[in-house]
Amino acid sequence: MIKRIECAYVPVSNVEKSAAWYEQVLGMRLRSPLEPGRGAIMEMEEGGWLFLLPSPDMTPLTFSTTAWAEDGQDFEMFPLCFETDKIHNLHASLKEAGAWVEQELRNEGSCGLQLNFKDPDGNKYQAWQQPANPAE
Template identity: 65%
Template sequence: MANKALLKRIECAYLPVKDVTASAAWYERVLGLKLRSPIEPGRGAIMIMDSGQWLFLLPCGEGHPLGFETTGWTEDGSPFEMFPICFETDDIRGMHEALGQAGAWMEETVRDEGSCGLQLNFKDPDGNKFQVWQLPVAAGVPTP
């Protein structure tokens, strides 16, 4: 068999939420995603990102946020609550402001990770933890 990767990209992601309607409204209001079609009772919602990729918000009763702890993310091997998904943005500062106005949990400041770009960790109202990333300063991102 050839050494060609058989996976091309992530087409969509499935997120557990307690209240699909409330979560869809939050993703629309705070993150600017678009609802693909009206929400049917007992069903999920499809949110469309700027790239056209989909996020499915699926009902999950009492809620079970995405996430896990790892010791492979810190220099000292201490446990770290990992984010299973890292998004890309063209406006990380605007996102930081929108998350702050919404009262979302997030890191206090946007981190400049040099060649790894600008980064920010945050959670949605259901406790799903994510990272958002913007191109590094050297690649054309204006400095703060």
């Protein structure tokens, strides 16, 4: 019944600066002109949207979980994971922009290459790229 996620809503402290960052660093496209006091719609390569919305209290998209840490410790989780075919370029773009990003890509075998990163407001994401040979 539910086919896919069409869009997600992301809190940001400054819509204009965030829209520029998502364009320059992540390669998303601004869907329509910015309107003062409103959000920005950022479009991904294959059509999914992120709505960047002004957030006065700026609580980043992230939460703690013990499900992902081998030792049962808290892990700062990302609520969104992006797919890419250019994970090496993305990693380099994030580093060049000074973003918080894992130093090295992780090869998770059949789950592909992965990395975690944050935007300038601390919204945490994961990006992954399918393995060259899905049977790996």
